Amino acid sequence: MRYISWSAVFALAITPFLITSAMAGGKAIACYQQATVPAVYKTVQERVLVRAASNRVVKKAAVYGYQKRRVLVQPERVSYRKTPAVYQTRQRHVLVKQASIGWEYRMIKGRKTLCKVKHPPVYQAVSERVKVQAASKVAVRHPAIYSMVKEKVMLQPASNHVIRQPAVYKTVNRRVQVQPARTVWQPVKIKGCRY
Secondary structure (H helix, E strand, O other), rough: OOOOOHHHHHHHHHHEEEEEEOOOOOOOOOOOEEEEEEEEEEEEEEEEEEEEEEEEEEEEEEEEEEEEEEEEOOOOEEEEEEOEEEEEEEEEEEEEOOOOEEEEEEEEEEEEEEEEEOOOOOEEEEEEEOOOOOOOOEEEOOEEEEEEEEEEEEEOOOEEEEEEEEEEEEEEEEEEEEEOOOEEEEEOOOOOHHH
């Protein structure tokens, strides 16, 4: 089957207006009729985006644990202990009356006699408190006191980890129009027409 171009169609369309009354009723040498050519489609494969690429942040919590630690409870210090003075009670003889010579009457054989008498010194025992050792201050060292305590400590800090998720595509079939439907003039065999 043959088709003619649009320019030919246009020419054919205006031909009746050009035919004069002298030409009417002549012998047809070619005849054409309008026909519709359906649209042409084809199936194509197309890659389409199902899910766009994205980033996902994964948070990792901090990790804690327990450990023992030596802590100072009381620092080293020095105190002083006082030692009181030591006393003793001692006796000593004190001269109360010195030796002397004097006169005194005595009865000798019933007769009163004046005698020259030597008197020895007189001593008396006196008790007195004597310091044997003076008071003193002695330094006493007290060592530091430590204790072990259990405490919570961070072993690993919290962190963020980014996971990249790639885009997801899939291939789909799609019907596309290659050529739209159109109207054409096509030759026909009609009695009385040469073709």
